[in-house]
Amino acid sequence: MSPSTDPSIDPSTDPSTEHGTTTDDAADAPLTVVVDIEGTTSATGFITEQLYPYSREHFARWLDEHGDHPDVARAAAGVRELIGEPDADTKRIVEALNGWLDRDEKATPLKALQGLIWAEGFASGELTSHFYPDAIPALRAWHAAGHTLYVFSSGSVAAQRAWFGSSPEGSLLPLFSGHFDTENAGPKKVADSYRSIAAQIGEPRPERLVFLSDLVEELDAARAAGWWTIGVRRPGEPYYDRGVGDHPETATFERLDLTGDRPVLD
Numbered sequence: 547m548s549p550s551t552d553p554s555i556d557p558s559t560d561p562s563t564e565h566g567t568t569t570d571d572a573a574d575a576p577l578t579v580v581v582d583i584e585g586t587t588s589a590t591g592f593i594t595e596q597l598y599p600y601s602r603e604h605f606a607r608w609l610d611e612h613g614d615h616p617d618v619a620r621a622a623a624g625v626r627e628l629i630g631e632p633d634a635d636t637k638r639i640v641e642a643l644n645g646w647l648d649r650d651e652k653a654t655p656l657k658a659l660q661g662l663i664w665a666e667g668f669a670s671g672e673l674t675s676h677f678y679p680d681a682i683p684a685l686r687a688w689h690a691a692g693h694t695l696y697v698f699s700s701g702s703v704a705a706q707r708a709w710f711g712s713s714p715e716g717s718l719l720p721l722f723s724g725h726f727d728t729e730n731a732g733p734k735k736v737a738d739s740y741r742s743i744a745a746q747i748g749e750p751r752p753e754r755l756v757f758l759s760d761l762v763e764e765l766d767a768a769r770a771a772g773w774w775t776i777g778v779r780r781p782g783e784p785y786y787d788r789g790v791g792d793h794p795e796t797a798t799f800e801r802l803d804l805t806g807d808r809p810v811l812d
Contacts, residue, residue, distance in 0.1 A: 575754065577754055577756050577774075577804050578694045578749055579693050579756045579758065580768075581685075581695070581758045582697075582699055582757075582761070582764065583701060583709065584760070585759075586760050587678065588675065597673065598660075600663065600672070600673065601664065604663045606636060609622060613636075617662060617704075618659070622639055622655070624653075625643065625656075626639070628642070628653060652700040652728060652734075657700060657727065658702045660705055661705030662702075664704075664708050665704050665705070668711065673712065674713075676714075678780065678798075680798045681799055682713065684799035685721050685799075694747075695721055696725065696743070696747065697710070698726040698757070699727060699734075700727065703727050703730065707725060726743050734764045734767065735766075738771075739767065740755075740767060752773050753772060753773075758776045758778055759775075760777065760790070761785060762777065762785075762788065762789065762790050762793065765777055765791065766793075776793065776794050776796060776809055777793040777794065777796070778795070778796060778797070779795050779797055794809075
């Protein structure tokens, strides 16, 4: 299906039109693809039912045993700042972390500590990451075709690296050129975060960037920054019933064709 005949691509929101770039200008280079994790490459249920309890079990031990590590100390300081208690002890910090976890809040200190704890679990073999059956073959095919791949997730960079480094099919880290989280890019529902990513990877043409996510607010933000967007709607995911607004949508990466100057759903 060509872009002009794809009803899910709205010409009024075509990034190449918005930026005054013709398809001939952009067709000389592969696209850059940025993927979310939860609900996109991987099942949210696996993370909430296996990884969240694992981190909850180890918060106190990590804070006590690794409190002098710069990343742990920074996360602990971040918790104290967010709760407005500069003298909070380990017990109070753990209480705050568990509260955020209960409410599934994407607090940066929480995600930082989770990433460190999960990395230990993956390294020990206690944890193995989950991917939808279509995800790994597609990522490998896109990489082989010359597309540059990145991750943008609310999970910390440490967590992302542990996750993609411990797939059931071995490490997928060689497929990716970098990782972004809420600390090094910004909130996922803010357009400036996507502009920051484009600047950091040195891509001056936002119409060469594609973002895949299951959350409409994230897709809206990426599109506001001039990116192409694809909404991933997988049955059984928490946000499935909300839909992805007016963004092109798919339940599988297999439908995504990146061979042209823009993403197309076959």
